[in-house]
Amino acid sequence: MTPLLQARGLTVGHGNRPVLSGIDLTLEPGQVLCLLGPNGAGKTTLFRTLLGLLPPLSGEILLEGRPLAPMPRTEVARALAHVPQSLSTPFAFRALELVLMGASAHLGPFARPGRAEIARAMAAMGALGIAGLAGEEITRLSGGQRQMILIARALAQGARTVVMDEPTASLDFANRIRVGQAIRSMADRGTAVILSTHDPDQAAALGECALLVGRGRVLASGKIAEVMTDTKLSTLYDIPVRREELSDGALHFRG
Amino acid sequence: MPPFRRCWVTERSLAPLLLAGLALALLAGIAIGPFPLSLRRIAEVLAGGGDAQSATVLWNIRLPRVFAAALVGAALAAAGTAYQTAFRNPLVSPDILGVSAGAGFGAVLGILLGLPVLAIQLTGFATGLATVALVLVLSFSLRGGGQVLVMVLCGIAVGALAGAGISLVKLLADPEQQLPAITFWLMGSLAGAKRTDVAAALPAIVAGLMPLVLLRWRIGLLALGNDEAKTLGVEATRLRLLIIACATLMTSAAVSMAGVVGWIGLMVPHMARLLTGPRFDRLLPAATLIGAGFMVLVDTAARSIAQMEVPLGILTAVLGAPVFVWLLARGSRGWAE
Numbered sequence: 001m002t003p004l005l006q007a008r009g010l011t012v013g014h015g016n017r018p019v020l021s022g023i024d025l026t027l028e029p030g031q032v033l034c035l036l037g038p039n040g041a042g043k044t045t046l047f048r049t050l051l052g053l054l055p056p057l058s059g060e061i062l063l064e065g066r067p068l069a070p071m072p073r074t075e076v077a078r079a080l081a082h083v084p085q086s087l088s089t090p091f092a093f094r095a096l097e098l099v100l101m102g103a104s105a106h107l108g109p110f111a112r113p114g115r116a117e118i119a120r121a122m123a124a125m126g127a128l129g130i131a132g133l134a135g136e137e138i139t140r141l142s143g144g145q146r147q148m149i150l151i152a153r154a155l156a157q158g159a160r161t162v163v164m165d166e167p168t169a170s171l172d173f174a175n176r177i178r179v180g181q182a183i184r185s186m187a188d189r190g191t192a193v194i195l196s197t198h199d200p201d202q203a204a205a206l207g208e209c210a211l212l213v214g215r216g217r218v219l220a221s222g223k224i225a226e227v228m229t230d231t232k233l234s235t236l237y238d239i240p241v242r243r244e245e246l247s248d249g250a251l252h253f254r255g
Numbered sequence: 256m257p258p259f260r261r262c263w264v265t266e267r268s269l270a271p272l273l274l275a276g277l278a279l280a281l282l283a284g285i286a287i288g289p290f291p292l293s294l295r296r297i298a299e300v301l302a303g304g305g306d307a308q309s310a311t312v313l314w315n316i317r318l319p320r321v322f323a324a325a326l327v328g329a330a331l332a333a334a335g336t337a338y339q340t341a342f343r344n345p346l347v348s349p350d351i352l353g354v355s356a357g358a359g360f361g362a363v364l365g366i367l368l369g370l371p372v373l374a375i376q377l378t379g380f381a382t383g384l385a386t387v388a389l390v391l392v393l394s395f396s397l398r399g400g401g402q403v404l405v406m407v408l409c410g411i412a413v414g415a416l417a418g419a420g421i422s423l424v425k426l427l428a429d430p431e432q433q434l435p436a437i438t439f440w441l442m443g444s445l446a447g448a449k450r451t452d453v454a455a456a457l458p459a460i461v462a463g464l465m466p467l468v469l470l471r472w473r474i475g476l477l478a479l480g481n482d483e484a485k486t487l488g489v490e491a492t493r494l495r496l497l498i499i500a501c502a503t504l505m506t507s508a509a510v511s512m513a514g515v516v517g518w519i520g521l522m523v524p525h526m527a528r529l530l531t532g533p534r535f536d537r538l539l540p541a542a543t544l545i546g547a548g549f550m551v552l553v554d555t556a557a558r559s560i561a562q563m564e565v566p567l568g569i570l571t572a573v574l575g576a577p578v579f580v581w582l583l584a585r586g587s588r589g590w591a592e
Contacts, residue, residue, distance in 0.1 A: 077486060093533060110470065
């Protein structure tokens with residue numbers, strides 16, 4: 001089976017200044033891949049490159065088996081959705097209006113969303129338990145609610161791969177759990193997710209695989225249990241880290 | 256879609272309300288003037304009857320002028336809406352980016368050379384587009400590139416340059432005939448609007464407006480910023496350039512017909528946004544209709560409030576400058592509210 005997203009020998013960076021090199025990754029349906037690394041390690045640069053917003057300095061990216069670089073944006077958007085770290089628009093859109101924008105990859109250039117698109121957007125919001133927010137202005141919602149709306153937009157986009165840049169970074173405890181559950185349920189329905197996080201516990205709870213990046217290169221890549229070890233995380237974050245296994249099997253990391 | 260309540264009017268009643276307002280403005284524009292036409296007389300002439308004088312005034316003077324005013328207002332308001340969306344900035348408008356001055360320079364040059372109306376439009380469009388391009392290149396190559404302030408200041412600088420070019424043309428113009436025409440035209444006026452002028456500007460304005468109307472929903476996604484719009488499947492950079500070209504075409508056509516009429520492109524989109532909210536697909540039609548009606552009313556005032564014609568640019572500046580200050584005072588909240 002063709003992997004949904006594949007990167008081979010990738011070097012990412014700005015202009016001709018490499019930030020991160022030697023990246024190989026493969027994302028299969030239903031898989032959650034967690035990207036861990038200190039601030040400034042190049043996680044966002046890697047994501048921007050995977051999304052085709054930044055050209056790779058070397059190597060290649062395959063999206064559902066086809067080279068990403070020459071693909072038109074609509075085709076990329078049908079296969080690959082992005083959940084940004086936070087909402088960037090200063091406009092007071094309604095939540096439903098924003099989720100509807102996820103339909104644009106499936107509409108012709110002159111088309112506007114109709115009943116079918118609205119039904120899909122409402123279904124996406126319903127699946128995340130936020131259908132009640134449809135008529136609210138996003139500028140009046142909390143950070144957690146906005147994050148859920150962005151995830152709903154990615155669901156409505158119908159892409160089989162979703163890139164999430166620190167989806168829970170600015171969220172409170174309850175919203176962190178809600179977003180985590182949303183990510184798990186997406187993966188359980190076959191969507192592949194690649195996300196970055198600063199919380200090793202969360203990575204271990206959500207993901208199957210992890211990619212550890214720091215100092216301009218990949219430190220480790222593979223199954224969570226094998227990759228997220230005391231020694232590797234200690235090297236990654238440059239402080240001693242100790243791994244504990246809780247009674248329910250969950251991994252817990254202490255500084 | 257569930258009905259959303261905006262502050263003053265509901266989504267459903269907005270279109271009939273704006274159309275009714277435009278119809279009233281058009282009627283007022285046709286009726287009021289040095290030779291007043293009563294509603295009954297207008298009806299008579301339109302039905303094919305009426306006295307010869309009324310018919311001449313209606314067909315040859317009032318209707319072309321009112322139609323020209325509506326066209327200019329619609330074009331400038333739509334262009335302003337498009338620029339604000341393309342640059343994601345509430346303070347940009349044809350005047351502030353220097354497009355009006357740039358197009359004005361080209362058109363004045365055309366007048367000096369005695370070119371036909373269509374050629375004047377073309378030179379106006381070419382210099383208008385060159386002005387936008389120059390402003391963009393300058394503001395992105397400077398430090399803090401692409402920032403609002405840098406872009407606005409570059410627009411002022413390039414606009415001043417175009418202003419210098421206009422002064423040079425005035426110096427070279429024949430002081431008996433060309434100079435008064437150029438001076439009056441630069442202040443904005445529809446006093447001499449003829450059917451042929453309207454016919455020359457109409458295709459350019461329609462050509463600029465059509466892509467914006469057809470692509471209006473997609474254009475709305477640009478409000479999210481370049482990266483987010485791209486990941487949603489929009490060729491954001493290409494779309495932005497198309498919008499700028501369309502808006503510049505409309506501005507140039509309006510300028511070459513009515514002269515430099517400032518402030519409409521800044522004021523009207525904000526008036527419309529109060530009614531529709533931020534969605535471009537609803538904002539564009541509303542701003543276009545309001546711009547048309549507003550311009551007709553301003554032009555009616557221009558020929559009625561004094562013995563002589565008051566230039567349009569003077570009236571719009573008197574109305575527009577306070578609005579600009581108000582926008583500055585509200586700061587960036589202008590977008591979020």
